[in-house]
Amino acid sequence: xxxVGETLRRERLRRDRSLEQxxxxxxxxxxxxxAIERDQFDQLPGGxxxxxxxxxxxxxxxxxxxxxxxxVQKTIQAExxxxxxxxxxxxxxxxxPKLTQWESAGGSSTSSALPALAMVVAVILxxxxxxxxxxxxxxxxxxxxxxxxxxxxxxxRASEPAPVMHAVAHNPETPAKTEVSQSSTAPSEPxxxxxxxxxxTLHLSMTATDNNWVRAWADGxxxxxxxxxxxxxxxxxxxxxxxxxxxxxGTLEVTLNGKPLGPIGPRGQVRIVQVTREGVQILPLPPxxxxxxx
Numbered sequence: 001x002x003x004v005g006e007t008l009r010r011e012r013l014r015r016d017r018s019l020e021q022x023x024x025x026x027x028x029x030x031x032x033x034x035a036i037e038r039d040q041f042d043q044l045p046g047g048x049x050x051x052x053x054x055x056x057x058x059x060x061x062x063x064x065x066x067x068x069x070x071x072v073q074k075t076i077q078a079e080x081x082x083x084x085x086x087x088x089x090x091x092x093x094x095x096x097p098k099l100t101q102w103e104s105a106g107g108s109s110t111s112s113a114l115p116a117l118a119m120v121v122a123v124i125l126x127x128x129x130x131x132x133x134x135x136x137x138x139x140x141x142x143x144x145x146x147x148x149x150x151x152x153x154x155x156x157r158a159s160e161p162a163p164v165m166h167a168v169a170h171n172p173e174t175p176a177k178t179e180v181s182q183s184s185t186a187p188s189e190p191x192x193x194x195x196x197x198x199x200x201t202l203h204l205s206m207t208a209t210d211n212n213w214v215r216a217w218a219d220g221x222x223x224x225x226x227x228x229x230x231x232x233x234x235x236x237x238x239x240x241x242x243x244x245x246x247x248x249x250g251t252l253e254v255t256l257n258g259k260p261l262g263p264i265g266p267r268g269q270v271r272i273v274q275v276t277r278e279g280v281q282i283l284p285l286p287p288x289x290x291x292x293x294x
Contacts, residue, residue: 003039003071003075004036004039004054004068004071004072004075005036005037005038005039005040006037006039007063007068008036008037008054008057008058008061008063008068009037011061011063012037012061015061017061019033019034022057022060025060026053026056026057026060027264027265027282028053028056028057029262029263032044032053032262033053033057036050036053036054036057039075041072041075041076041079042079045256045259045260045261045262048277048278048279048280049256049259049261049279049280050072050076051069051072051073051278051279052278052279052280052281053279054068054069054072055068055069055279056281196237197218197237197238197239199239200237200238200239201238201239201240201277202237202238202239202240202241202242202256202257202275202276202277203235203236203237203256203257203258204216204235204236204237204238204242204244204254204255204256204275205233205234205235205254205255205256206228206233206234206235206236206244206252206253206254206255207228207231207232207233207234207252207253208228208229208230208231208232208248208251208252208253209230209251209253210230210248210251211227211228211229211230212227212228212246212247212248212251212252213226213227213228213246213247213248214226214227214228214234214244214245214246214247214252215244215245215246216236216242216243216244216245217241217242217243217244218236218237218238218241218242219238219239219240219241220241223236224236228252238275240276240277241274241275241276242274242275242276243272243273243274243275243283244272244273244275245270245271245272245273246264246270246271246273247270248267248268248269249263249264249265249266249267249269249270249271250263250265250266250267250268250269251267252264254273256275256280261273261280264282265282270285272284272285
């Protein structure tokens with residue numbers, strides 16, 4: 001039976017299609033398509049993405065995408081398993097003499113070892129008692145420091161008038177004057193990061209090389225709409241689905257569960273990316289509304 005890569009390559013050549021044509025239709029780079037045809041799935045981002053890329057490739061060639069994706073899964077599992085091996089247990093640092101050697105030593109050596117053994121047990125018991133007594137001994141409490149009070153000091157303090165506290169009305173239009181340190185005046189990025197979902201299985205991180213408008217949904221709920229500044233990392237967590245829309249696909253770098261997805265489109269193009277447990281898919285843009293009649 002032919003491999004997955006050989007099947008795809010043979011069908012592509014039969015249809016007289018080039019890798020560049022397949023790349024334009026699937027939005028998958030020619031380097032990854034060539035790796036698929038060579039059955040080098042370790043050069044793809046991961047197992048989920050490898051199956052997704054093979055499905056898209058097979059769909060363009062009108063092949064059975066589910067069958068080919070299953071073959072890819074078997075190939076990846078076989079490569080991850082690797083050859084099994086067993087290691088011999090390490091030898092003990094010291095060897096205990098056999099019972100026959102102890103018996104051959106004779107009764108005289110056994111009788112002479114009993115007093116020494118009793119002495120060792122006694123020393124162990126004494127050390128245990130000292131250690132227990134030391135742990136139960138209460139720790140000394142530090143002496144309380146009391147400042148000396150003199151009669152003259154008490155009288156002088158009593159004669160001083162109490163400070164007058166002036167009430168300040170809080171006017172929402174006139175903010176109260178507060179002392180702000182130099183470090184607090186620096187501009188800070190507003191925190192729009194959603195709380196981490198402990199049940200999430202999809203963890204998507206985004207960073208941009210240029211100012212990029214990004215909108216994201218997690219499990220059907222909108223969680224982010226903003227302009228992503230350069231070198232700023234934002235993450236989105238979801239259980240089943242993440243949908244991402246960007247105004248400049250060429251300047252956005254996306255990582256899913258710690259693995260980069262690769263380019264999602266050319267620079268200056270709008271892209272909608274759908275990420276599920278099954279894989280990653282580029283969705284078509286919605287049609288523009290027709291102009292209203294004059």
